[in-house]
Amino acid sequence: MKTISRKEEIIQVASRLFYEKGYKTVSMRDIATAMDIKAASLYNHINGKQEILSEIILKVAEEFTVGMENVVSEKISAIEKVEKVIEMHIDITVNYSEALAALNNDWMHLEKSNLSAFVKMREDYEENFRKIIKQGIEMGEIKAHHPEVILFSILSTLRTLYLWYQKRGKLDMNILKRDMVAVLIKGLI
């Protein structure tokens, strides 16, 4: 019976506020008020605002990194890999929709090693995706459009999925996966 720590609670509340108003707009006093305590009390559990941000972002970034590595290592066609990536994005979106706002909009407010770690993960992720697409084109599975256009088009849709997920409520995720995969992939083949 695992109960969530006070620190995790802070991170959870902060995620929601960052989602609603953005990292820079949310003050430590805002976070504290939302928990019915004083701002100074937060520092019994966390080292500072920056730590809250980096924990939110890096945790999800690692999920993406691991998920992508799993897909890459599978012995399936390029198109099937793209399908798996799309499904992974949808799964992560469902589980971390609020954290994704910070990841997408506030990553540039990370500092030093956290910032460079994030940027590296994102670059590696994109590079893996790019390779899948290029491979698919070489094998004749994917139409030979500019690979960057394909990459960008899919990635931008997946990255903003969190916005849409919240707005529409929990439309059945299986329906979403099926239609999203169809719409994104049928343009490629």
Add this chain to the structure above:
Amino acid sequence: MKTISRKEEIIQVASRLFYEKGYKTVSMRDIATAMDIKAASLYNHINGKQEILSEIILKVAEEFTVGMENVVSEKISAIEKVEKVIEMHIDITVNYSEALAALNNDWMHLEKSNLSAFVKMREDYEENFRKIIKQGIEMGEIKAHHPEVILFSILSTLRTLYLWYQKRGKLDMNILKRDMVAVLIKGLI
């Protein structure tokens, strides 16, 4: 020979800074420093920070509104309308790429009438786009996937185009239009 006013210069510099760091992160002193003057001097030309933001955002929002109305009023097929919308987005992205960062990320920091005007324009825009897609499905031009999935997928790609445009430099826009239209549309038909 129209020369740009000091106010327009402020808005231009602010757009660049907002693009790089976001509205909340950029201070009036940052904007002033970038122009080699003091913060207080800005107020000889503009009424406040909020006015800078609203001028940047609403100008582009109106471009989109007008562009969409033009497309809607044309007597062409639904698919051709979608093509026109995509091309319009690319054109606006080229001409206003920095302003689009504020429009996408900082619109929620607009106040009162500016905020509601923006939200209305955005809702109308989406509704027009939705109608085009539904009409295309009814006429059998567009495959009968969930219309919201199609709308979201195209719109999220177009809305984040500004990020990609800056990064890749001025890849020939005609090539971009052709490939982007192909990738986004071929999934629909």
Add this chain to the structure above:
DNA sequence: TAACAAAACTAACGCTTGTTAGTTAGAAAT
């Protein structure tokens, strides 16, 4: 050259920010 307007300046205001120091209340462990 004197008058005027535009656009810069200095100085300061009240407020909010993230954060620190030191203290206190209550529960758990000895």
Add this chain to the structure above:
DNA sequence: ATTTCTAACTAACAAGCGTTAGTTTTGTTA
């Protein structure tokens, strides 16, 4: 019953924020 630990508190700090008031510089027009 006493110590220890946890997690809250009050009070305050220095720095930064958007903005205002009043003044000086600069360039143009009468």
